Amino acid sequence: MGSEVGSRCGIGEAIPATVEAWALAYLRSTDLGHKLAPPAPPRAWEDAPPVRRMIRPGRPAELRPANRARRNPKPAGLHEPRLRARLLATLHHHELQAAELFLWALLAFPDTPRRFRQGLVAMAMEELVHARLYRERLEAQGAQLRDFEVRDWFWERVPTCPDATAYVALVGLGLEGGNLEHAARYARAFEVGGDPETAAVCRRVADDEERHVRFAARWFRRFTGRLDFASWRAALPPPLTPSVLASLPLAREARSRSGQDQAFLDELEAWCRARPGS
Ligand SMILES: [Fe+2]
Numbered sequence: 001m002g003s004e005v006g007s008r009c010g011i012g013e014a015i016p017a018t019v020e021a022w023a024l025a026y027l028r029s030t031d032l033g034h035k036l037a038p039p040a041p042p043r044a045w046e047d048a049p050p051v052r053r054m055i056r057p058g059r060p061a062e063l064r065p066a067n068r069a070r071r072n073p074k075p076a077g078l079h080e081p082r083l084r085a086r087l088l089a090t091l092h093h094h095e096l097q098a099a100e101l102f103l104w105a106l107l108a109f110p111d112t113p114r115r116f117r118q119g120l121v122a123m124a125m126e127e128l129v130h131a132r133l134y135r136e137r138l139e140a141q142g143a144q145l146r147d148f149e150v151r152d153w154f155w156e157r158v159p160t161c162p163d164a165t166a167y168v169a170l171v172g173l174g175l176e177g178g179n180l181e182h183a184a185r186y187a188r189a190f191e192v193g194g195d196p197e198t199a200a201v202c203r204r205v206a207d208d209e210e211r212h213v214r215f216a217a218r219w220f221r222r223f224t225g226r227l228d229f230a231s232w233r234a235a236l237p238p239p240l241t242p243s244v245l246a247s248l249p250l251a252r253e254a255r256s257r258s259g260q261d262q263a264f265l266d267e268l269e270a271w272c273r274a275r276p277g278s
């Protein structure tokens with residue numbers, strides 16, 4: 001693998017010739033500038049790419065790993081710039097991990113249709129737009145990324161997906177579906193906290209995430225022949241359950257625009273009521 005791309009992709013190193021090599025270089029990079037604004041992907045794809053699952057992301061020095069979990073600031077605290085900045089550092093890291101894990105998936109599931117993998121690349125680039133927007137808002141509070149610790153929570157879980165069906169179940173329908181609830185809640189909280197610019201960023205992100213959930217719904221149906229609550233739940237890699245991936249009240253309108261029908265939403269709501277937090 002060393003000959004197709006170096007462990008970093010900086011000045012003086014070869015420009016990756018294929019999307020796969022470009023994705024590997026991106027994942028392994030330890031340069032924040034590269035992580036947030038990589039070069040455009042090449043047009044060429046490998047002819048017969050192998051399965052590449054054993055990849056860990058490079059971490060720039062600005063992203064300091066946390067040794068323990070910390071709770072996000074409560075919405076009521078968002079009138080304080082420091083707490084706003086802390087939440088924005090977390091949201092930034094979610095977006096960065098989402099971008100990385102879309103590119104991880106194109107390497108891990110090379111037997112999926114090319115159109116699916118092209119969609120993963122396009123969504124990775126959108127996640128980086130979100131990350132840059134959150135970083136701008138963080139710096140507008142007078143803070144820097146390195147001021148806060150971050151956790152690779154998604155990286156600890158998503159690579160357990162055995163196949164592309166589990167991947168779209170967990171990432172698209174699960175984490176990004178749940179983000180439809182979070183983004184709306186954060187937008188309101190920033191608005192109330194006196195930061196309408198960040199509220200507007202949250203709403204913009206939520207609009208894009210609807211499309212990402214729709215992408216997952218379309219491909220889940222294509223991979224399995226259906227999209228109902230029972231088949232989604234069965235596809236989630238243990239120990240993840242619907243209650244971890246959704247919060248009440250559900251963003252029913254946004255979820256239904258994203259392809260989850262009323263029966264799906266009724267069952268999801270009933271599940272979350274009956275098993276809160278499990
Ligand atoms: Fe995003």
Ligand SMILES: [Fe+2]
Pocket residue numbers: 098123127176208209212
């Ligand atoms: Fe997304």
